[in-house]
Amino acid sequence: MTEQGPGDGTVGKALDVLDMVAMSGRPVRFTELLASSPYPKATLYRFLQTLTNQGMLAYDADRQAYSLGVRLVRLAHAAWSQSSLAPIARPWIDALSAEIGETIHLAQMDQGQVLYVDKRNAARPVEMFSQAGKVGPAYCTGVGKAMLAFMEQDALEQALQRQSFHRFTAHTLASRDALLDELQAIRLRGHAYDREEHEPGIICVALPILTRSGRVIGALSVTSTVNRTSLEGLDRLVPRIRETAVAIAAEAESWRFPEQDKT
Incomplete structure (x- = not known):
């Protein structure tokens, strides 16, 4: 996970969760994320919900798995073009x-x-x-x-x-x-x-x-x-x-x- 500074707070933790999904290389279930997460179950779930609501993650209800969202793809393309x-x-x-x-x-x-x-x-x-x-x-x-x-x-x-x-x-x-x-x-x-x-x-x-x-x-x-x-x-x-x-x-x-x- 990304090294956090002292003022990163909630945003830094949410980005850590995003990194966890990205590093899995495939759609990943909540139980798998929880097994490797430093955050309590309720906290992890809250971050996943927020990231999903914001389009940074996508949730497949049939497979009950999280993957990277379309909004993240758009941001990645912009970063590639600009930076x-x-x-x-x-x-x-x-x-x-x-x-x-x-x-x-x-x-x-x-x-x-x-x-x-x-x-x-x-x-x-x-x-x-x-x-x-x-x-x-x-x-x-x-x-x-x-x-x-x-x-x-x-x-x-x-x-x-x-x-x-x-x-x-x-x-x-x-x-x-x-x-x-x-x-x-x-x-x-x-x-x-x-x-x-x-x-x-x-x-x-x-x-x-x-x-x-x-x-x-x-x-x-x-x-x-x-x-x-x-x-x-x-x-x-x-x-x-x-x-x-x-x-x-x-x-x-x-x-x-x-x-x-x-x-």
């Missing part, structure tokens, strides 16, 4: 995808985790975890590490506190110290790798999308498999990926994510 890099980046990642024929990921940071906002499949697609709209770990993905490496110290510290350091593969960086060493190396070379850290056989090279002042607004990666290429092979694509990241940043900064005048 996501995806609409801005589309022509550039389309061109990059057509040129190199490998999987392209566009991501942003959300509460210390990676939110995949767009994806282009390779000419020969490979099944993998990442899909547009999915949330993944930052500490063991190329896009996640690329963003972490260039975040300001306060934001980085908050993001680090949200990493689980679960070991997905034998290559996963499973401690804070190991990740900090990796982030320093990423800053020096300017790009990050996924060395089969999240999924066996999946590798990538990733670059941050930075404003002129160095503020992180996203990341871009090219992903492939160890059967198809190598990290050295992906390295050859870095100049082209950097061109794309710079173009996306320039377009985003001009009208979507303008730098604030601090004078």
Whole structure:
């Protein structure tokens, strides 16, 4: 569930319930939600009723199950259009995808985790975890590490506190110290790798999308498999990926994510 601040109150708790339904990945019954909820039965029921009345949830009386509501879909579409890099980046990642024929990921940071906002499949697609709209770990993905490496110290510290350091593969960086060493190396070379850290056989090279002042607004990666290429092979694509990241940043900064005048 989302980490709440001291003033979040009822709204924060209702959003937690919304998250519970969303994370189930399917229509879910009240008894299932109650089993994992920190809230009393009456409180949970009240939140579910309110969310349903407001169109944020839908209730199927036949199956006696809750699912995400149409109003939430409308809000998600508006958020994608107004806050996501995806609409801005589309022509550039389309061109990059057509040129190199490998999987392209566009991501942003959300509460210390990676939110995949767009994806282009390779000419020969490979099944993998990442899909547009999915949330993944930052500490063991190329896009996640690329963003972490260039975040300001306060934001980085908050993001680090949200990493689980679960070991997905034998290559996963499973401690804070190991990740900090990796982030320093990423800053020096300017790009990050996924060395089969999240999924066996999946590798990538990733670059941050930075404003002129160095503020992180996203990341871009090219992903492939160890059967198809190598990290050295992906390295050859870095100049082209950097061109794309710079173009996306320039377009985003001009009208979507303008730098604030601090004078």
